[in-house]
Amino acid sequence: MFIVSIDEDVCTGCDLCADSCPAGILAFDEEKKKSYVSGDETECMGCEACITVCESGAITIMEI
Ligand code: SF4
Numbered sequence: 001m002f003i004v005s006i007d008e009d010v011c012t013g014c015d016l017c018a019d020s021c022p023a024g025i026l027a028f029d030e031e032k033k034k035s036y037v038s039g040d041e042t043e044c045m046g047c048e049a050c051i052t053v054c055e056s057g058a059i060t061i062m063e064i
């Protein structure tokens with residue numbers, strides 16, 4: 001099982017990660033211009049698709 005988290009202070013708001021997530025647990029906040037984990041963070045499959053598209057290194061996944 002994996003847990004995903006996004007560091008808002010590091011996110012540059014490129015809005016690439018939400019669409020990359022096959023689990024559908026990432027979303028983009030249009031007001032804050034930041035991405036966030038909108039679903040159950042433990043539904044992360046550990047595929048690393050979001051990490052691949054994120055150039056800022058704001059996303060961390062941890063195996064638990
Ligand atoms: S690692 Fe994969 S399943 Fe997990 S949040 Fe990123 S894109 Fe979604």
Ligand code: SF4
Pocket residue numbers: 006010011012013014015016017018034035050053054055056057058059
């Ligand atoms: S890919 Fe990274 S920088 Fe872009 S919106 Fe997602 S967390 Fe932020």
